[in-house]
Amino acid sequence: MKTKYLYMIIAAVILMAAGCRVPAAPVLDTSEDELSFAAEGGTKTFEVRSNVRWSITGKPAWLTVSPEKSNGIVTVTVTAEANQTKYSRDVILKITTPDVDDVTVKVSQEAAPPTVVNIKAISGVTAPAAGATPVSVITETAQYSGTVAWTPAVDNVFEISTVYTATITLTPKTGFMLTGVAANFFEVAGATTVSNAVGSGVITAIFPSTPDGSATNPFLVATVADLQKIGNDPVWTLFMHYRQTAKINMEDVNNFTPISYCSGSYDGGGYSIANLTISGTAGQGLFGTISTNSAVRNVALINVNINSTEFYTGGIASFNSGVIENCYVTGKVSGKDYVGGVTGFNDGVIKNCYTTCDVTGSGEYTGGITGSFERGLNIAYCYATGKITGTNVVGGIVGGNFSPDTRVERCVALNKEVSASNRGIGRIAAYNNGILTGNYARERGMLFEEDGEIIFITSSASGIHGEDADEIDYNGANSGTWWKNTVGFSDTNWTFEKDRLPHLKTTTGEAFDETQDPVVK
16 A cells, blocks of 8 residues: 555544544555466456445456445455467456546466467478479468578579478467477378477478489470470470379460470379360370380370361370370361371371360371371270261271271271261271271261261171170170270270279279279260
């Protein structure tokens, strides 16, 4: 109690004892000037000492004060809720009464203790790719930010055939701490080893050697920009090897320029390239030419729209001299001469592929898989379901099969339509000078006409029209076994079930990333 107030009270008592009627002077004081609470909250008290009526104001929602008004000497109870925020807080309680200066009590509370960082995955740091620019910061989270330093030091872009180490230093945000983080807690995508000490935000991430474009360490394709980089970069040349690592959606590319040449390999990895649009003159397709001793495999082209005004047009390639395997194409492909769902002209190998795309040729040689086939190799284990239309030499699988030693074998034509406005049609091949064996075609439901007239055919597994196949076998109750046991498709490359067409696997026996739904139209 302040001394002057004590004297006033004593004087008032003496005067009253002497029989004098002097009004007592108003008095107001408190026993505490400040109350402090831990983050978990609790209850504390202080006294209000007064001889008049008083009230307390300024109470926040996180405090309970009782009583909030009274007179005389009263114990006031203050209860603080737990502080669950990362900030400390305080308030001034004001005790007021008329004719006396206000008295205050400061109430403060600590912030909640920091939360141990628990976001494992470090975002924004990916495996180095030759020619890419390194990042210097991570993607911030609600719990931390961070910087990235690379060893060996990178002047501009990552080099090929180099093992890089990223040292990531985290800075926790307010309310979070690294104390309590376990050893080797964090994760960095693409790194071979990731380590951190107990309670430390210094992370060491060692990545595999950057790709060099070899067959064993191919360049990685994950974006539209990566796809467009092939053949247009001094490192990513047409002679290198590539592997796709993610879905690529081409919907924002109005007219993709084909990758002119493949003299290495392209492995789609079972990932899709969707909404590919190409329009031009000759040589249109995802690839222009696939050369001898080169390969394109495990590619899914979804909803393509490929058109040329001249010759050699296909989904995967305009011209193939190499190997195309375990690929499928949906959408539309159109051109003039040599037009096919997989490739326009083939003198290589096509196996374990299917197309559901409509294929249109305004000139000669149009086919569901390829427009024309030469030079002694084979097309095998393929099927097509689209509408195949052209002017001359139109086939459900192959337009023209020209060389005596070329083989079209164990393929199935399930096309909605195969028609030529002028001459030359076949359910399997419109023209054949090679070897046809073990092929089948849809017996009913295919519009099959030449120059506007329905053509009657002779069914034969070794003929241009293939052996008749009933729907119950290829797409009904027997389809789970017919494709494997009768046609000869392998369950290494395909999955079979009743009441549906076969679904393709990758060359490593894995499922494609896109859900397949080929249907008979």
